[in-house]
Amino acid sequence: MRIECRNVTFAYDEGGRPVPAIKGVDLVAESGSTVALLGPSGSGKSTLLMVLRGLLEPDAGVVVLDGSVAADKEYAHRQREIGLVFQEPETQLFATTARDDVAFGPRQLGWPADMVDAAVEEALDLVGLTGSEFGERHPYSLSGGEQRRLALAGVLAMRPKMLLLDEPFVSLDPGARRDLAAVVRRLVESGMGLMLATHDVDQAWSLCDERLLLVGGELVAAGDWDFAGAGAELLAAHRLRTPFFVELWRRLGRPLADAPRTVAMATEALR
């Protein structure tokens, strides 16, 4: 699937006064692509994800989904192919078993029971919480990291083609972050498109090929721009920093184009 955002503008309404949040954003994200949506706190990242998913309607500009626009009959269906995982999504777990919680979305879509069941087991597998072991557990009996992955399963069960993640690693312990990153990596390898909204430059560097920098609702950088060089200045100017591996390579005097993305890659290069 392909999401195309053309000159999209959105403002929140605060007591009749428009507060601009997104200003003329153009972007493309599609299946198989991994896009980091970087930006300081309050830059509009979450708002932009909600606009892409159709939870907020742009004031101007269009979000084109596989060539269709809001007026088209199939648009709502296309929107459902975008899975949006909110910040700290585990706070919205509500069912008494893991399986039931994951089944909520597919049931809302009116899928037949056998299709719901298959989607639920598949989603639980994808996040590493196999149904046989975790399916009947109460969500609150799971660890924090497991709860977050369960919430992700609830979105995956609706079989999205694009996954939009809003600060997915915040407040997880380091082990849970590693587990979640491994899940995301596997999803990407299977062809899922990813948009990762975050101020965690290390995760963005590690998981994404393309980087967008959103500041004050405007895209100030896009594409596979250099995280070192002028890119490093851009990051620092907007409350971010250079990813660890880029900084390490710079200080080693190694070509920054070869900077590793993971510990394994760094080890391979330095051993």
Add this chain to the structure above:
Amino acid sequence: MLAVNALIDISGLHYRYPGTAADALAGLDLSVAEGEFVAVVGPNGSGKSTLARILGGLAVASGGHRAAVCGHDLLTEPGRLAVRRDVGVLFQNPENQLVAENVEEDIAFGLENLGLPASEIATRVDEMLARFDLEDLRHREPHLLSGGQKQRTALAGVLAIPRRALVLDEPTAMLDPAGQVEVLGAVARERENGLTIVLVTQEMDEVLGADRVVALERGSAVFDGPPAELFARPQLIADLSLGLPAAGEVGLALMQSGRRFVRTPLTIDELLDELVGSGGTQLTLGGVSEHPSSADDPAHGRWEAHTAADSPAPAGDGGET
């Protein structure tokens, strides 16, 4: 550690959330000396935040052998009320800690509740605005502040009342990198001024600067010692769902793949030191192999060549691409 000057002296502390089957704190021991900076780590759900709330007198322990904080007995109602005056607590979410219309009113809030005279409050607020670099923001409404500014305002409000100890519960978790630097800088200055600090965190880089780190698992302390000692135990780190600082992850992986270092590097400087280290260079030139990695590592010479040519460039330098 049972020091006479222990500001926090807790032994066998229990806490159970209503309606749950297991203790969130299960016989916890914790001792913190006056002026000490102690980091508390542990997997999600290990009891860190519960501990923070109890230390601040904001939650009632289910039981314990001893729970003395700043001389107040937390096992009694009067002790819990009294400790709230001496221990300040800063929480994770900057969104819900500010209560007033603007920055200076927020800092004044706690002082007003103490019933201090207006002139004294005004003096104190000015002091705090200066101390936390908020003078230019004094009339700013909270919703117009960045995350880091909000946390600094909240911290200024907490410390406007003179405290004997500060408890921080993942204070940087929701901040962008610049906000993290702002808040950690403010905390570091308080530490230099001698404030006793307990920092609950998931960020292993933040642990490095602590005098001591206490690791919790299922509500009790399973490690208590210097950060370097914790990070030298990879199996314990894995068991506790923790990690090493980024440089440590790389250093450890290199050591596991056969590379020999003098010690596990934990910061980028230490990692660079091990990879291109000046000490190693001199020993190699002198032909003396006290530095185990220098003599028998074929890659060493390559790093050495970089050492000479490559002094660290300022951040933002283009480097070579």
